[in-house]
Each structure stands twice: as structure tokens, then as C-alpha cells.
Amino acid sequence: MRERRYSSTSPEHLATALFDVAAESGLGGASVREVAKRAGVSIGAVQHHFSTKDEMFVFALRTLVDKLLMRLKAVDRSGDPARALFSVMSQLLPLDEARSREAHVMAAFAVRAATSPSLAEIRRKTLFTIRTGLSAVLIRIGTPEAETRAALLLATVDGLALDAIGSPSLYPPEYLEHALDIQIAMILQGADLAPSSVELAS
């Protein structure tokens, strides 16, 4: 069956197609040919925007990260610090179909960053941004070792997501939520949780 292919497209449309291919079959399956096919465009239309596969990956990861960081920023942070941290960090856990796909693709990019300096740079900035935001919250409420605990909270969520994407039966959503609750309670040990320090920065 011959599909109709278009000869022009937008980089955003290609990033979405790449995300869909990667969520189904990993980044290894996200060749220029496959992304073009999924986007319904010619290979030349992809090459018009990205001269290499690495360039295409960089754009796709940046798009994914931008969306994720905007979502984290928009999270309702009302309630006590434990509740607010839970609301933010649970965005990164594979608690539903959409977040499972996202966690899978994010982890795939994290692995590929080990062999791609341009992906590593985006990943480094993303981790730094999230760690800094978490640190600020933990410092404001007087948490001991705030910066290290911030990195640990992020690592725990990244690790739970990694462990869960291949073993969903060992890590069902309720379990992941329970585990995140306990990690946050441990992280907040020794913090000053007075009502006046409830508000988190936006």
C-alpha cells in the first residue's frame, strides 16, 4: 500500500513522530526513514530540517524536555511541602499510559547521552534545572543536606521509572506512588515543616 507523502513539514511535527516511534520500538528504531514514514512525509522533508540523525534527536529531546519542564512548573503546589513535592515528582513516574511512554523515551535519551555529547548537554542542563528547583524548596523549609537530598529525590524517581518501564508488574502505579511518598517523607526528615514555610516557589 502506497501512502501519500508530503514534501514539507515542521520540525515539531517530526519531533512528535520521533517520540511515537521511540515509545513503541525504542530510539534504535527511530531512523530518519521511520520518522519520515510515521510523519507521513518524504525522507527529503526530514533532511530539510535535520542534516543528521543526531540533530533530529537533539531537537526531539529539547522539545520533550521543554514540555516536561513547563508541565512541572504548572503543577498545583498547594498543600504541605510533602504534598507539593509529590505533585511535582509524580509527573516523572510512569503512572499512566502517557507518562509511561514519556518515561521510556526519556530513559532512552538518558542512555544515549552516554555516547552523544549534544544529548548529554541537554540532559545535564535538565537534571541541573530540576535539582536546583528541588534544592530551593528543601533549603527554604530547612532540610538538612538539602542539595544532596534534592539530587537523591530526582535519582530515586528516575530509578523507579527505569525499573518500572521494563517491569510494570513489579512496579504498579499504586506501588510507585507509595514508594515516592516514603522517599519524600525520608527526604523531609529534620526539615522545619512549620505552616509558614508551606508555600513553594513557582
Added chain:
Amino acid sequence: MRERRYSSTSPEHLATALFDVAAESGLGGASVREVAKRAGVSIGAVQHHFSTKDEMFVFALRTLVDKLLMRLKAVDRSGDPARALFSVMSQLLPLDEARSREAHVMAAFAVRAATSPSLAEIRRKTLFTIRTGLSAVLIRIGTPEAETRAALLLATVDGLALDAIGSPSLYPPEYLEHALDIQIAMILQGADLAPSSVELAS
């Protein structure tokens, strides 16, 4: 330059070659052709042992996991529980060149497990084995929520490793060790750390 290729080999030798290729360029680069080339054998010699790439991956992951679990079992667990847990779990962190390569390849397999049921099954068993071992230790010393905390300790280490492999400058070895120390201290909050409960199961 034409290299000399051998027409027979052992699956273990091929698993080592696959590990080397994957540590350098990711699992995406570990095709039958590349593994054969690295092992110095013909493609037919690889196909003699593995009829599909997935079969080759399954054998390689199983070999890697077996080695890792044996190493965890052999770790010197003298000292208090915090020290013993540190000695075991630091095996999974990218603290040196060998463990960085291993952490990278393990994370790559973890991601691929999301789209490969046979790899997922090995990964599930591995996580379960490590979690069960950690739970047993935490239960013995009276740690609250021992099973969840065991899963959290493993997730934290997996997450730190994932965050570090692409961003080694954000996660130098001393930092990873410090973070692991803090996570273990948090995990052990509320445990009965009396000297009589120092000994860990082997």
C-alpha cells in the same frame, strides 16, 4: 585491512564482544555484524549460537547479570549495616571505568526491556533478587517499611547511575559515594542498629 576471522567461537566470547561494542556505542550499535567483527569471527559463527539478535541480547544480559549478582554476593560485608549496604550498593554505581561501562550497558538493557519481553523477564528477576536481598537485611535490623525502602535504595542507585552516565561532571565518584551514604542513612532511620544485628546474610 582484512582481519582474520574465525568460523567458531563460544557464546561467552560473543557476550564479551557485545558488551564491549555496547559500552562504546550503545546497544543500537551491537548488531550481529558488529559483534562478529569485534569478536574476530564470521557472522555465521555468531548465527551458529544465536539465531536472532534478541537471542544474542538475552544471553549477553544473562551473562552480565550473573556476573553482577556473583560480585554482589562476594562483597565484604563486615562493619555496621550502613557500611555493609554501602559496600554492596556501590558496586552498582559508576565509580570507576569498569563500573561506568557496566552501568551504561545495564541501563541500555533496562530501556530495551520496555520493548523486549525476554529482556524484561531477566530484568524483572534481577530487580526482584536484589530487592529481596536488601529487604532481608533491612527486616533483620528492624527497619520500618523495609520492603519499600529496599526498592527505594535500589531505585536510587539505578537512578544515580542513569543520571551519572550521561552527566559525569554533575556526578563525580566522590559525589555519588556521598549521595549513597546519605540515602542509606535515611533508609536506616528508625532501624534497630544494635551491635548484635550487625551481621548480614550472605
